[in-house]
Amino acid sequence: MDGEPLVRWHWIGDHLGYLRDLALDHAVISLVPVLIALLAAVPLGLLCARLPRLYQPLAAVFNVVYALPAIAVFVVLIPYTGLATRATVMVPLTCYALAVLLPATVDGLRAVPEDVRQAATALGYGPWHRLAAVDLPASVPYLVAGVRVAAVSSISLAAVGALVGRGGLGYLFVDGFQRTFPTPILAGIALVVLLALATDLLLVLARRLLAPWAAGGAR
Template structure:
C-alpha cells in the first residue's frame, strides 16, 4: 500500500468512458435543480417584494429547509422517489437552491434605487415593462451572487447522493474507499472542484454580459 501512488494515470485512461458518464450525470443532477430553483424563486421573490408580510415567513421556512442535512433528506425521500434515482438527489437540491435564491431575488429588487423606479414610472413604463426592463436588470448582480453560491454548493452536494446510490462523481469516492484505492477519489475531488470552478466562471461571464454598464463605468 505504501508503494501505491496517489494517482495512477493508466487507470484514468482505461476508465475514461465511465468517468465521463458520471461527470454528465453529475452535471445534470447539480444544474437542473439550480435552473428550476431559479424559476420558482423569481415569482416567490417578486411576491415577497410586492407583499412584504409574505417575505419573513417564506424566509423562515426556507431557513428551516436549508438547515436539514442533505443526507437525511435524501433518505427520507427514498420511499417517495426511489433508491438510486436522480430525483431523490435533485428534489432536495432544488429546495436548497430556492433557500439561497429567494432572499437573493428580494435583496436584488430591493437594491433598485427609488429614484430609478420613479423615473421609470414617470416615463410611462407599465408595471410589467418596468419589472422586465428596469428592475430585473438592476437586480442581476445580487441575484447572480446568490446563483454562484447556490451552484457551487449544488455541485459539491450531489456527491453526497453516492451514499444513497446516485451521486454522479461521488460514486468514485465510494469506489475508491471500498477498494482502498486513491486514484478514483483524487479524480472525483479534482473533477468536482473543476466543475464548480467552470460553472462559477460561466456565471461571472454572464454577469459581465448582462450588466454592460458596470464595465462602461470601469468598476467590475
C-alpha cells in the same frame, strides 16, 4: 502498500469514458435543480417584494430546510421518489438552491432606487414594462451572485447522493473507499472542483454580458 503510487494514471486513462459519463450525470443532477430554483425564485421574490410580510416566514421555512443534513433528506425521500433515482437527489438540491436564491432575488429587487422607479413611471412605463426594463435588469448582479453560491453548493452536495445510489462523481468516492483505492477518490475530487470552477466562470461571464455596468458584482 509501501512504494505504491498515490495516483494510478493508467487507471484514469483507461476510464476516461466512465469519468466523462459520471461528470455529465453530476452536472445534470446538481445544476438542473439550480435552474428550477431560479425559475421559482423570481416570481416568489416578486411576490415577497410586493408583500413584505410574506417574506420573513417564507425565508424562515427555507432556512430551516437549508439547515437539514442532505443525506437525511435523501433517505427520507426514498420511499416517495425511489432508490437510485435523480428525483431523490434533485428535489432536496432544488430546495437548498431556492433557500439561497429567494433572498438574492428580494435583495436585488429592493436595491432598485425608488427615484429610478419613479422616473420610469413618469416616462410612461407600466408595471410589467417597468419590471422587464428596470427592476429585473437592475437585480441581475444579485441574482447571478446567488446563483453562483447555489451552483457551487449544489455541485458539492450532489456527491452525497452516491450514498443513496445516485450521486454522479460521488460514485468515485464510494468506490475508492470500499476498495481502499485512492485514485478514484482523487479523480472525483479533481473533477468536482473543475466542474465548480467551470460553472462559476461561466456565471461570471454571464453576469458581465447581462450586467456590464456591474463588473464588480453585487455585494
